[in-house]
Amino acid sequence: EDNAMPQAIPFPQLTPQEVVDFIPHGATVAFSGFSPAGSAKAVPLALADHAKSEHAVGRPYQIRVLTGASSGRCIDEELASALAIAWRAPYQGGKTLRRQINAQQVEYVDMHLSHVPQMAAWGFFGKIDLAVVEATEITADGRVYLTSSIGASPTYLQLADKVIIELNRHHSPRLRELADITVLPPPPHRNPIPIHDPMTRIGVPYAVVDPRKVIGVVATDAGDDVEDFSVAGEDVARIGAHVAQFLLQEWTMGRIPKTFLPLQAGVGNIANALMAALGQCADLPAFMMYSEVFQDALVPLMEQGRLLGASATSLTVTTPMLKRIIDHFDFYASRIVLRPQEISNHPGIIRRLGVISMNTAIEADLYGNVNSSHVYGMDIMNGIGGSGEFTRNGYLSIFMTPSTAKAGKVSAIVPMCPHIDNNEHSVQVVVTEQGLADLRGLGPLQRARVIIENCAHPAYRDYLHGYLAGARTGHIRHDLRRCFELHRNLLETGQMLPV
Amino acid sequence: EDNAMPQAIPFPQLTPQEVVDFIPHGATVAFSGFSPAGSAKAVPLALADHAKSEHAVGRPYQIRVLTGASSGRCIDEELASALAIAWRAPYQGGKTLRRQINAQQVEYVDMHLSHVPQMAAWGFFGKIDLAVVEATEITADGRVYLTSSIGASPTYLQLADKVIIELNRHHSPRLRELADITVLPPPPHRNPIPIHDPMTRIGVPYAVVDPRKVIGVVATDAGDDVEDFSVAGEDVARIGAHVAQFLLQEWTMGRIPKTFLPLQAGVGNIANALMAALGQCADLPAFMMYSEVFQDALVPLMEQGRLLGASATSLTVTTPMLKRIIDHFDFYASRIVLRPQEISNHPGIIRRLGVISMNTAIEADLYGNVNSSHVYGMDIMNGIGGSGEFTRNGYLSIFMTPSTAKAGKVSAIVPMCPHIDNNEHSVQVVVTEQGLADLRGLGPLQRARVIIENCAHPAYRDYLHGYLAGARTGHIRHDLRRCFELHRNLLETGQMLPV
């Protein structure tokens, strides 16, 4: 920034290695970051090195790690690889950490994201020893200008005994123009949160810290390293087309208000591709989003005027997309708001605005229960994330998944889900490339039939109909001997149906 | 009421039999009632008779039935017995209807209660042909003074094509003083709901109907017929003591604000007994409730000054308790507010106030997933009711159940729940008469151990530890061959453990 006033940094400058001394074995550390966006980078890497040297000389070194949600390479890969994480909450997305969690080497507490700040503030996870928060600036009076995500950082800055700021030169200081930060007061006498539109701003562009707690700042220059999305296959395009057609039909029939409703889309490849598909559906009106993560696909939609405005808690975009936003910042600054996760995912606001939620399932069962987090009900993929807060409170709650995974060896429509993140009481629509099942107002048996006919892959329909026919009668039909037969086959033979 | 002005009733007076003509086979009828309290009585009985005569001459006669929640004898028993219900939502509690649902003779859609009015308003269940609403008065300009529950009646009165009012002389017209009624506007541009305390009033004491839609009024004189609670056994007293001790500890440790927080308690015998136990714990401060149903146990607590005020959607009390309230109405009128279920169960308000939710489970599994609705995952008991809205959004979410049912033949702690109403991501505390498991911040395996040790009945602990030990490693340990072994044993032999 040519026109920026060069300023003395009002806090001691430390190297990442110097910070390590403040973090003893057993400490609870809260890092900034919601997805790779805005996550602490230099300190976790130094901690990883430190852990390795401690382990090399036979000393234990592990910490308890809190973040906003998943985190970048530095925490969920590097720090994890160093075997330095004992406990992790509330969400993760790293391959290495995932492996450790599934091997029961790391305790992982997978939680609804909007509740984390309140729980942390009231000591549900114990004391937070240190917070490490990425920012573009910290002022002498303790204003902290965050980077590409807000997440739970405003709360962690208030709670932690001590604070380190990672001053990241890579990020534009203009990112602060997107931030709308407020920390909710304690219950029970709280005023309503005065947001009545996805773009309403109610706070300030900075988080606040007591400057006496700030031990120092660490200079960094690293990007967020958001992974590129895989190119959407035909299946995903079909899912997008089914959702677009459904929303159009609902809108035309008057079951969605004429002004349309704000959309939320989940994380990952499928959600990213879905948004691209919705944007291309010219018959749908231009829309707003009230969502958790702002992903790549939204950038062109905003430029085309299809996406009018978006509220999120993180700008989880690849480096070229971030550059595109920064290069046209005057355009984006009035169209994107980044909020604390307590607000972006707040059940009351989602309910009030009438958000249409669209999340991705690993699998759905015959009755509309959805598993988004645990393969076989055992192995964590990422976590429930914000899917519960959007699904439970949305005006309409949609789940999507390709009808099969692993080259057809796995059906994403199963008799019973062995883990349930969002249940039949909350899920209203299930979509695969095969079609869409509108479950509203249907009893369980009716739901099962429409899910099999509309969503299951043809190769699995006979099996699923057979399961239903052979099951014990009840409000919900099941056969407790066979309900996990497909999953057991998969575990034992590598595919769900017998060869 | 001696001092009431006798008034001409401004609408045609009909007999219940005359109303039947307005309700053809296949109609969708919305009845007032949230639990037996305030439910329509005369018209459902007449419909039951009509259905029987139609069936006797070989003509089909069945209707689709909406209510606020469960309903009294007249609907879920009598109308059901006449085989006159084809479809039922959003909750039920009758033995006859339950049997029919489990035999798959009635389609039953079991839903989160606060969402029902919005879904109905936007046509998710189709058109509502007629609403039958109990009231103490209707004015010529269409103000409808409801009786002992609000439920979804204000919305049904607005939506239905035609309306019948059951004018119930049995109920005191003073009940209106408890009512605080408002119907939420459509999304997306809604203002926040300005409730910042369980007792805040934001509406008017009456529901509103377009008088041109009112076909007539039917005079009735029947009480609500709320069933008496069974006397609480020792187990339930122990559950109450564990919860009281936990809340006291949390409050003392500063993990509950000094002002304390509003409580919610579920429906049924156990919740009723729990409230009595909490009231007797003299070390706990006097408290408020922000709950769904006001049950018997709260009456003495209010008189003793232990319960300072209560917000609910229904006054589900037995006839003697209702008399006690009416006899001291000046006292109660300033301490009880009855709201529409859209507000009493609103996720945003529950979250804002920091409600401590305490609901009853049929069973809980090793990881904190809870089944409150479906025995064996198949046979409906009642439904999820409001438990999801309170659990998901509560400041603390507690589930309680005796550790065994059916004289010890059934363990309420099982390896995996075959139906999940509230999942491990939302449930924080599980309590049985054996003890309390505080699951906050624990990974799955830690949760499993504390649930077995603190909550399971000693007769089942070895089995459960053995299950865990033999299960496949993963973030969550399970054995998909054995996870429902106990349930299968129960189905096959009448008890969970082999003899």
Ligand SMILES: CC(C)(COP(=O)(O)OP(=O)(O)OC[C@H]1O[C@@H](n2cnc3c(N)ncnc32)[C@H](O)[C@@H]1OP(=O)(O)O)[C@@H](O)C(=O)NCCC(=O)NCCS
């Ligand atoms: C469900 C979720 C994993 C899907 O992610 P995605 O990137 O859109 O989907 P993909 O199809 O690429 O699947 C991801 C992986 O799951 C695997 N998978 C999908 N369905 C599967 C199934 N039924 N059984 C086994 N594996 C499955 C895929 O094969 C893929 O594995 P790979 O990485 O080894 O190739 C992801 O959306 C998620 O973590 N959701 C939970 C959190 C959430 O919903 N947040 C929203 C917040 S608002």
Ligand SMILES: CC(C)(COP(=O)(O)OP(=O)(O)OC[C@H]1O[C@@H](n2cnc3c(N)ncnc32)[C@H](O)[C@@H]1OP(=O)(O)O)[C@@H](O)C(=O)NCCC(=O)NCCS
């Ligand atoms: C779960 C629920 C059924 C418990 O009701 P309760 O009256 O407190 O508990 P009881 O111990 O009397 O149990 C009710 C019945 O369930 C049976 N039961 C309980 N646990 C059981 C188990 N694990 N397996 C089989 N049956 C079980 C009891 O034996 C009893 O059966 P009976 O009527 O034939 O005697 C009831 O709270 C409910 O319907 N909850 C769901 C809705 C809800 O939570 N609403 C709260 C709204 S805010």
